[in-house]
Amino acid sequence: MADDVDEVDDGSRELHELLHERLLEGLPPAALLTDPQVTASYATDMASFCAAGTPAAVVLPRTVEQVQHVLRTAHALRVPVVPQGARTGLSGAANASDGCIVLSLVKMDRILEIDTVDRIAVVEPGVVNAVLSRAVAERGLHYPPDPSSWEQCTIGGNIGTAAGGLCCVKYGVTAEYVLGLDVVLADGRLLQTGRRTAKGVAGYDLTRLFVGSEGSLGVVVRAVLALRPAPPRQLALAAEFPSAAAACAAVCAVMEAGLTPSLLELMDRTTVRAVNALGKMGLPETTEALLLAAFDTPHAPEDLAAVGALCTAAGASAVVPAEDAAESELLLQARRMALPALEALRPATMIDDVCVPRTRLAEMLDGTAAIARTHDLLIGVCAHAGDGNTHPIVCFDPADEDETRRARASFEEIMALGLELGGTITGEHGVGVLKKEWLARELGPVGLEMQRAVKHAFDPEGLLNPGKLF
Structure with a gap:
């Protein structure tokens, strides 16, 4: 048996050496990382409970031609490739598989063009979301998608997961802002999709197909x-509610009234207390649910007053408008702090991403609270309430075997609840490894068959991000 293991190890070693040799034929030495201690640091993203393998190499290309060389080499040697951005993902989509090439695109970080007439930006995948946002703001323009990790996450990663953000209720998600793509296919060919024009319906929309495909x-x-x-x-306001149901009723009233806030976010009591503990924000800890609403229009004060009246009618115990833009920004910072604040409560977190119809939002929050009680767990919920996109965050200690078991069980029950309410298992974080079994349940057998057929058409050898999605 030992001889068999040695033969396997020798075979893997020879393949890795050949792989490194072939990669260096088209890469500068600094672009190839092979030290196991270094490559191990690229093995995972930020998701809990997601398996990861040991990469054979990490490549950090700077040009399209270098990416093509990596894919051609991988295709010739039948080596899997796992594309990565900043690894801020929460589903394991960027996790390495055994013997793979991790293709980290963070060095391809140039903003190539900002066109103020056609209102487009042309960027490489490693551009950080916040960097792009600030660059276009200097030209009087705005890139709306703003994930909570916008200071770290990259545009390529945002495209891979179809990321959302706090302002989706008005501006939509990443998919609505991707007009065209250059994509290196599994065999190294370069595909151009989409357009630079404001309109265009020529052929199948391959651009949208790649958005949310998680590098597969x-x-x-x-x-x-x-x-x-x-x-x-x-300009923003904060409204305190005695129950999640009352806060969700206010959300429904705002949307039904035809108002279009730039932000409509909710934090439950657990999250509010966590944010206060981490950031000393002074948020009201007696509230059961805190609703934040904001408008970015010239008539924002009038719109906020209308929202305040609807919140009061829905049962808000207090409605507090921010006095100016600076105070509004503090409220938004409090919401962005929700995840790190909850992460500080326990050694680990498992972050759900269930989106339900707005009319079922209260049932989702109340059901999550019941699951937390059943499993005796700390579960904080923050939500893009205007979209019905909830983020129940299960806090637990992975060193405690029983608590870990309960955390896994609660996560599964939360996803099941979302589907029961007519929702989806992921609104913006993607499927990755974490939710692949649940994707099959949501799509059904026919839907899953068609998804696999699409995958096979683009990657018949199954080399791109294997083991993800399905």
Whole structure:
């Protein structure tokens, strides 16, 4: 038996050596990392409970041609490739598989063009979301998608997971801003999809197909992104509620009234207390649910007054408008702090991403609270309430075997609840490893068959991000 293991190890070693040799034929030495201690640091993203393998190499390309060389080499040697961005993902989509090439695109970080007439930006995948946002703001433009990790996450990763953010209720998600892509396919060919124009319906929409594909169909190396005119600075208010149901009733009333807030976010009592503990924000800890609303229009004060009246009618115990844009920004910082604040409560967190119809939002929050009580766990909920997109965050200690078991069970029950309420298992974080079994339940057998057929058309050898999605 030992001889068999040695033969396998020798075979893997020889393949790795050949792989490294072939990669260096088209890469500068600094772009190839092979030290096991270094490559191990690229093995996972930020998700809990997701298996990861040991990469054979990590490549950090700087050009499209280098990416093509990596894919051609991998295709010739039948080596899997796992594309990565900043690894801020929460589903294990960027986790390495055994013997793979981790293709980290963070060095491809140039903003190639900002066009103020056509209102587009052309960027490489490693551009950080916040860097792009600030660059276009200097030109009087706005890139709306703003994930909570916007200071770290990359545009390529945002495209891979179809990321959302706090302002989706008005501006939509990443998919609505990707006009065109340059994509390196599994065999190294370069595919260009989409357009630079404001309109275009020629052929199948392959651009949208790649958005949210989690690196399983091709490697995005360039993106044409739509921009908007810069809006006025947001004005916000905070409304305290005695129950999640009352807060969710206010959300429904706001949407039914035809108002279009730039932000409509909710934090439950657990989250509010966690944010206060971490950031000393002074949020009201007696509230059961805190609703934040903001408008970025010239008539924001009037819109906020209308929202305040609807909140009061829904049972808010207090409605507090921010006095100015700076105070509004503090409220938004409090919401962005929700995840790190909950992470500080226990050694580990498991972050759910269930989106339900707005009309079922209260049932989702109340059901999550019941699951937390059943399993005797700390579960904080923050939500993009205007979208019905909830983020129940299960806090637990992985060193405690029983608590870990209960955390896993609660996570599963939360996803099941979302589907029962007519929702989806992920609104913006993606499937990755974490939710692949649940994707099959949501899609059904016919839907899953068609998804696999698409995957096979682009990657018949199954080399791109294997083991993810399905």
